[in-house]
Amino acid sequence: FDRQIVLPELLYAEVIEADERVGAYGEVVRALDEAALRRQLQAAFDAGLRAVAIVFMHGWRYTAHERTAARIARDIGFTQVSASHETSPLMKFVSRGDTTVVDAYLSPILRRYVDQVAAEMPGVRLLFMQSSGGLAEAHAFRGKDAILSGPAGGIVGMARTAEQAGHGRVIGFDMGGTSTDVSHYAGDYERAFETQVAGVRVRAPMMSIHTVAAGGGSILHFDGARMRVGPDSAGANPGPACYRRGGPLTVTDANVMLGTIRAKYFPAVFGPHADQPIDEEVVRVRFAALAARITHESGRPQTPEGVAEGYVDIAVQAMAGAIKRISVARGYDVTRYTLQCFGGAGAQHACRVADALGMQSVLIHPLAGVLSAYGMGLADQTVMLERSVEAVLDAEAV
CATH class of the missing domain: 3.30.420 (Nucleotidyltransferase; domain 5)
Structure with a gap:
């Protein structure tokens, strides 16, 4: 037993619980309370927060509520809005949420760096190395894809x-x-x-x-x-x-x-x-x-x-x-x-x-x-997309 447990440092400063729920088959169990969510996000914005990660149950497949929440956050003025159906459109709520939080945490820092490089090199096509081993255009370079680049x-x-x-x-x-x-x-x-x-x-x-x-x-x-x-x-x-x-x-x-x-x-x-x-x-x-x-x-x-x-x-x-x-x-x-x-x-x-x-x-x-730097110059430009598929495993589906 560890008598002096050192808890991990959290990447987020605040959690907002949205009043909503979509069922596993897409049925709206509880409609999103947009007014309440706007008040909560506005309070977070007024407290100095500028990045938000949005993850709802079954949001990887039924995206309407996440899209609405993202729109509200952008209307308020959040400069980084990461929604789980965009960052990790896969099953499993916890890992989808963890990935979205990482993206919201890293992307603002990364974006400032990318913008600074772009400002110093006007007219130059910029490509950045991703953890997957491929290059990405500057506008498509996200925090979650840069961790082990x-x-x-x-x-x-x-x-x-x-x-x-x-x-x-x-x-x-x-x-x-x-x-x-x-x-x-x-x-x-x-x-x-x-x-x-x-x-x-x-x-x-x-x-x-x-x-x-x-x-x-x-x-x-x-x-x-x-x-x-x-x-x-x-x-x-x-x-x-x-x-x-x-x-x-x-x-x-x-x-x-x-x-x-x-x-x-x-x-x-x-x-x-x-x-x-x-x-x-x-x-x-x-x-x-x-x-x-x-x-x-x-x-x-x-x-x-x-x-x-x-x-x-x-x-x-x-x-x-x-x-x-x-x-x-x-x-x-x-x-x-x-x-x-x-x-x-x-x-x-x-x-x-x-x-x-x-x-x-x-x-x-x-x-x-x-x-490692030389290898970036040898890498190909790639796009890797993931999604969960619910289908009967047969020859036609494959």
């Missing part, structure tokens, strides 16, 4: 560049600063149609991606008995200890300690004034202190290099385990696949991860560090 670009880039290099079956290994995204490709994109993102359920087409909390910025822990990597991250600020901003030891620092990362190959952009090289000395000092502590508390002699090696091995096993969940656990033989590594930290661990999985081939594209 960055990683989706990575999968498109991975698949297209792998095919160009003659690799038809690839495991994507996208390692960044906070986490690692892994994906499977064998000729067709794999998509999930209901996903939980940051604890919020979203029902929208998204590239199938498995994420593990192991990245270049994952913090190294020792609790007196065991070594642990992550799940917390040092981020970009303060960043790893070698960034000269007083950050904690991370996977990146372990690679500095092992010589995988060498200061002479990096520009002098670190420190408070972004004008110093990577600090190798502080990494050596910090790992020496950590090795001494582990030696004292465990009774087993440890060297700084051995400790760094151990932490990297822990991270590698976590990432290899994630790949097994999307491949071996589903019946795929990873030894017949190519491991394609990208992201800022992917290439550092490519061979270790491949060895842990028994993979014989590793592909690192020249643009591996920016492959």
Whole structure:
């Protein structure tokens, strides 16, 4: 039992209960009280709210009441009106409502960004990446479709560049600063149609991606008995200890300690004034202190290099385990696949991860560090529509 429950942060500030009900077969059980709804929405608008999500029972199929409520909200002046029959016209009230709330929450932020970009580039046709792996026109780009658009670009880039290099079956290994995204490709994109993102359920087409909390910025822990990597991250600020901003030891620092990362190959952009090289000395000092502590508390002699090696091995096993969940656990033989590594930290661990999985081939594209952005340029413009169909399953219906 958790004695200190931390409740999730809600995406909405207020709930309005509309006096209406439409039955499962379209019969109006209770007509929508438009006057009462207008008063409630006006009060919310006067309180400073500008976005509204509308979801009614059976509204995915019988849309009249949702359309009326949306019209009232727009008449009052709400700048973002998301109705469930437009955002997620599918059965299941709760997931339809969750998706509509996400869309109402994200779309105003997204719209401001899109409008700003459009204002800076007049006359230019703008296309934006969606979580489904396709591009959308600016006017059709919605919040619910943008949640995993960055990683989706990575999968498109991975698949297209792998095919160009003659690799038809690839495991994507996208390692960044906070986490690692892994994906499977064998000729067709794999998509999930209901996903939980940051604890919020979203029902929208998204590239199938498995994420593990192991990245270049994952913090190294020792609790007196065991070594642990992550799940917390040092981020970009303060960043790893070698960034000269007083950050904690991370996977990146372990690679500095092992010589995988060498200061002479990096520009002098670190420190408070972004004008110093990577600090190798502080990494050596910090790992020496950590090795001494582990030696004292465990009774087993440890060297700084051995400790760094151990932490990297822990991270590698976590990432290899994630790949097994999307491949071996589903019946795929990873030894017949190519491991394609990208992201800022992917290439550092490519061979270790491949060895842990028994993979014989590793592909690192020249643009591996920016492959997600490159993949957006390779993506096709697509429109994906969903709807629930109630029909007898026979040849004619199919």
